[in-house]
Amino acid sequence: VSVIYNRLPVLRAEWGLSRQDLAKALGVHYQTVGYLERGEYKPSLSLAFDIAEFFGLRIEEVFSRTPFPPAPVRSGLARTQPPGRDEPGRDEPDRAADVR
Amino acid sequence: VIPQGSEPVPTRWTRAVGPWRRRIAAVYDSDRFEALRGPRARRVLVVIHAALVVAVAVGVWRQPTVGPGLAGWAAALIAWWFAYMGLLVSVRGITEVHRDLLDEWQLQVRDAAYRLAHRVFAGVAAVAATGFFLGRRDMELAWSHAYGLIWVMVNLLVTLPAVLVALGVVRALD
Numbered sequence: 219v220s221v222i223y224n225r226l227p228v229l230r231a232e233w234g235l236s237r238q239d240l241a242k243a244l245g246v247h248y249q250t251v252g253y254l255e256r257g258e259y260k261p262s263l264s265l266a267f268d269i270a271e272f273f274g275l276r277i278e279e280v281f282s283r284t285p286f287p288p289a290p291v292r293s294g295l296a297r298t299q300p301p302g303r304d305e306p307g308r309d310e311p312d313r314a315a316d317v318r
Numbered sequence: 319v320i321p322q323g324s325e326p327v328p329t330r331w332t333r334a335v336g337p338w339r340r341r342i343a344a345v346y347d348s349d350r351f352e353a354l355r356g357p358r359a360r361r362v363l364v365v366i367h368a369a370l371v372v373a374v375a376v377g378v379w380r381q382p383t384v385g386p387g388l389a390g391w392a393a394a395l396i397a398w399w400f401a402y403m404g405l406l407v408s409v410r411g412i413t414e415v416h417r418d419l420l421d422e423w424q425l426q427v428r429d430a431a432y433r434l435a436h437r438v439f440a441g442v443a444a445v446a447a448t449g450f451f452l453g454r455r456d457m458e459l460a461w462s463h464a465y466g467l468i469w470v471m472v473n474l475l476v477t478l479p480a481v482l483v484a485l486g487v488v489r490a491l492d
Contacts, residue, residue, distance in 0.1 A: 246421035247347075247410075259423050 224281050227255045229273050244268055335416045343419045346411025354408040360484040363408050367401040367481075371473045374398060379466035405480050413479040428479070430488045435478035442474060 230240055230251075237255075241248040244265065253259035254269075261269065270277040353359060374394050406414055412424045413431055420428065446467070457463075482488050 247424060250421050250423040253423055259426075262422050265422060 220283065221257070222260050222281055222283065223257065223285050224254065225286050226251070226269065226280065228286075229275075229280065230255070233273070240272075243272055335418045339416050340419065343411060343415040346407055346415060348407075351404075351407045354404055355410075357486065360405075360408045360486075363401060363405045364481050364484050367398070367405050367477065370394065370398040370401050371470060375466040375470045378469055379463055381462045402477065405477065405484060409480050409483040413483060427483060427488055431479040431482045434482055434488060438482075439474055439478055443471065446471070 230237070235243075237248040237251045241251045244251070245268075246265070250259065254261055266277055266281055270280045273280060354363065377391070377394065410424075412420060412428050417425060417428075450467070
């Protein structure tokens with residue numbers, strides 16, 4: 219069985235979203251977000267695209283067949299605002315704002 | 319009418335889910351029942367439900383000579399109903415609610431639960447039928463015996479998917 223790694227916990231923490239917030243935005247149950255984050259469930263292609271689009275990233279920036287390098291430790295991990303438009307790959311801030 | 323693209327043709331099964339079904343699904347998913355959703359609580363609910371099913375079956379089997387009386391039957395059936403509802407709530411009703419109200423992970427769990435429940439039920443029914451057939455010479459069968467068996471089999475058929483999800487068997491398999 220192939221393993222699919224994802225950066226969902228890191229991205230969710232960076233955006234300062236709760237599982238409920240993310241689940242609501244993606245149209246899934248918050249338990250499903252938990253299973254995805256723990257790698258216990260592999261999303262459909264459609265849901266994987268939804269997740270990537272939500273974070274304004276390419277799908278391979280969220281999901282990978284190889285482990286992602288560990289996220290850099292920084293103070294104040296949770297963002298209070300979604301990443302700005304000037305950052306690369308962040309072109310859907312409006313959708314993120316809907317869930318707050 | 320030829321459907322355009324991949325849009326499915328609505329049928330009686332795929333029509334929009336009404337408010338009543340949404341309300342029931344919301345009750346199943348309510349955070350008020352979080353205490354019933356731990357692994358231990360789920361196991362306890364399965365045991366209580368199974369004990370009540372067996373108790374009612376034994377009562378029916380032995381009727382009318384040693385029945386518990388009308389009040390006893392009513393109490394047993396009410397307790398059984400609460401145990402059954404508790405079981406459904408403990409698995410957020412994912413084995414019962416309309417598929418449009420579930421997400422893809424929940425649908426996978428439900429499909430796996432029904433697939434396994436089908437096999438388990440077929441096995442139990444085959445063993446029960448064989449036992450019944452082999453033992454029929456040693457007992458006098460009455461309608462009450464048949465009712466007791468039907469009660470157990472119907473309960474198995476209806477609750478087995480939820481039981482398998484509650485026990486975590488399905489997740490372990492997939």
